Amino acid sequence: MYEVELKIRADHDPVRDRLAAMDADPRGTVEQEDVYYQHPTRDFGETDEALRLRRETDDDGTTTAVTYKGPLVEAASKTRREYETGVDDGEAMARALEALGFERFETVRKRRERFDRGDYTVTLDAVEGVGDYVEVETEAEAVESAREGAVELLTELGLDPNDQVRTSYLGLLLGGGDTRE
Numbered sequence: 257m258y259e260v261e262l263k264i265r266a267d268h269d270p271v272r273d274r275l276a277a278m279d280a281d282p283r284g285t286v287e288q289e290d291v292y293y294q295h296p297t298r299d300f301g302e303t304d305e306a307l308r309l310r311r312e313t314d315d316d317g318t319t320t321a322v323t324y325k326g327p328l329v330e331a332a333s334k335t336r337r338e339y340e341t342g343v344d345d346g347e348a349m350a351r352a353l354e355a356l357g358f359e360r361f362e363t364v365r366k367r368r369e370r371f372d373r374g375d376y377t378v379t380l381d382a383v384e385g386v387g388d389y390v391e392v393e394t395e396a397e398a399v400e401s402a403r404e405g406a407v408e409l410l411t412e413l414g415l416d417p418n419d420q421v422r423t424s425y426l427g428l429l430l431g432g433g434d435t436r437e
Contacts, residue, residue: 259325260402261334261393262410263421268369268380271390274413275371275378283370283377286314290364291350292426296357304328306426307358311346320346322353333403334422364425375402376409386428390415 275282289311300306304327311320319342326337343349354360369380379391392409396402407417421428 257395258335259338262406263391264415264419266390280371280373285369286312288312292361293358294361383425
């Protein structure tokens with residue numbers, strides 16, 4: 257399964273209005289803290305991989321998940337293999353990663369407002385130290401058709417898919433700049 261994602265830097269208010277007009281299903285707002293880890297023997301920056309421990313807090317409490325993101329698999333979107341699983345004890349997981357030689361590298365904090373529209377999730381992200389972005393994403397085996405659907409949805413939201421940012425929030429925080437088409 258692939259995570260197919262398109263991301264654009266955008267003002268949230270007009271997008272939120274369009275989502276309401278489209279009857280998108282609001283899923284609530286969460287606070288996320290993503291702690292990224294560096295592998296003990298290979299440079300994830302060079303291999304275009306990521307390992308993160310995400311703490312997500314909403315009205316129901318806090319959950320934690322560990323996620324591995326593989327290298328990008330296509331140039332037209334931020335599509336990659338992703339493996340994620342919930343973790344009962346985030347602190348124990350952090351200690352286990354560090355005991356295995358992984359080092360904490362950087363932390364990304366964001367407020368994420370989510371909406372469902374068909375098979376896609378639209379998120380309005382306010383990323384600390386980086387700015388406001390809109391992401392459209394889905395999970396799919398057929399990457400091209402999923403990307404095309406995401407492009408259509410961005411257009412419906414009044415956004416220009418040609419303004420897509422392919423740099424991760426971690427890359428943006430580290431000064432990687434907006435990598436666009």
